[in-house]
Amino acid sequence: MARAATTADAFNAVAEPRRRQILDVLAGGERPVNDLVRALGLAQPQVSKHLRVLREVGAVDVRDEGRQRLYRLNGHALKPIHDWVKGYERSWSERFDELDVVLANLKQKEQGDGGGK
Amino acid sequence: MARAATTADAFNAVAEPRRRQILDVLAGGERPVNDLVRALGLAQPQVSKHLRVLREVGAVDVRDEGRQRLYRLNGHALKPIHDWVKGYERSWSERFDELDVVLANLKQKEQGDGGGK
DNA sequence: TTGATATATTCCTATATGGGTATATGATCT
């Protein structure tokens, strides 16, 4: 088998840096394709192709406005990524380390108490 | 140009579901390759290859123990993903919507106040 | 040394990619 399609899911779609860049720009509001072309410094067909991928995974929506097509962010498609990676936050966050200490203390105290009730 | 290598960064490495699965298992603690083989129901060479990718992006570390190689999670490599996607959390989170309301109210009150230094 | 176990590497192949370039489609203006 070959690698999964970029359109297979948000993880694959967003693995490409240009597509993350596009989303980052769209986070600032609805934009026509040409704005993105200028913002990314990429050729127009390339941008259109990236937008197609993002559309297919539901990360952007489109709206026709005269001869322009206005793209808008749909962050909901990124939730699975967030949900997955959030579980690893404790791996690097000091705040979670501190939380671990607090919880350990609580547990110890509880045991010293004789368990209440 | 072709698609970026899976080893190019954590985004690409983690786009493959099997590799996320591996990390999920390793989140439960250090494991030899064969444990992962059983857990994923994948052939051993495939697992070794996925582990290589994860190693190259720094998402796992290895340690030799007799004839086994124990793999352990290094979640730090996933931080860039978390950092990026976190910025989009408000797109789907009701809590952020509520926060927006609160902030809007605060702002209105401030204006009514006359701004008082 | 021979054998068994644990893991990594090599070779194969179909497939999808991303950029480049040219062209098609569609809307607006003159």
Place this chain on the structure above:
DNA sequence: AGATCATATACCCATATAGGAATATATCAA
């Protein structure tokens, strides 16, 4: 209708993939 602007699609190509199968490497056992 013809010209122009905005966007999408088609085609070409070098490249890296993921799994399958076979094999290499290393450690431990007898």
